[in-house]
Amino acid sequence: LMVWLRRTTHYLFIVVVAVNSTLLTINAGDYIFYTDWAWTSFVVFSISQSTMLVVGAIYYMLFTGVPGTATYYATIMTIYTWVAKGAWFALGYPYDFIAVPVWIPSAMLLDLTYWATRRNKHAAIIIGGTLVGLSLPIFNLINLLLVRDPLEMAFKYPRPTLPPYMTPIEPQVGKFYNSPVALGSGAGAVLSVPIAALGAKLNTWTYRWMA
Secondary structure, three states: OHHHHHHHHHHHHHHHHHHHHHHHOOOOOOOOHHHHHHHEEEEEHHHHHHHHHHHHHHHHHHHHHHOOOOHHHHHHHHHHHHHHHHHHOOOOOOOOOOOOOOHHHHHHHHHHHHOOOOOEEEEEEHHHHHHHHHHHHOHHHHHHHHHHOHHHHHHOOOOOOOOOOOOOOOOOOOOOOHHHHHHHHHHHHHHHHHHHHHHHHHHHHHHHHHO
């Protein structure tokens, strides 16, 4: 009974933290930032999403020791974000008002790394973290292709809390960098590894606290 209760508690924790991570993403303005600025902010969007995903996913994957937990974590985040998207749509905002990040495929790569290396924590941190950072901008490219017109959404439906420095402007694609997807992947791959290590370290601290 105690083993069952402990495992159930672990998975409930995953649900709670995944939901809170999604709320944090929405409140931090990543969706607004991304939808308003499109290509101009794609690098910032990619880095924030890959690092946020990897820290929670690897934490709970190592916490349970079960390959597949990272995908479970990303799936909860995705479902919750679609619920938020539906809520905004019900309030009269357009369907494209919130862009839902594509987290699940990158989390699957993290799970596959952990499984293929026979639950090797260091391989999950280095290889899995790199794969998440590399792949997430590529998978999220679908958002750039499907969002109808980010600038139209920005000007037609202004955010009441949008600060002046985030006023939407015409994106200067190619002025600062030629490929935001490549830049996002490169920066994400570098930064996701130390953030994954942080998630693994948080796992160690949690066990010490529970002991």
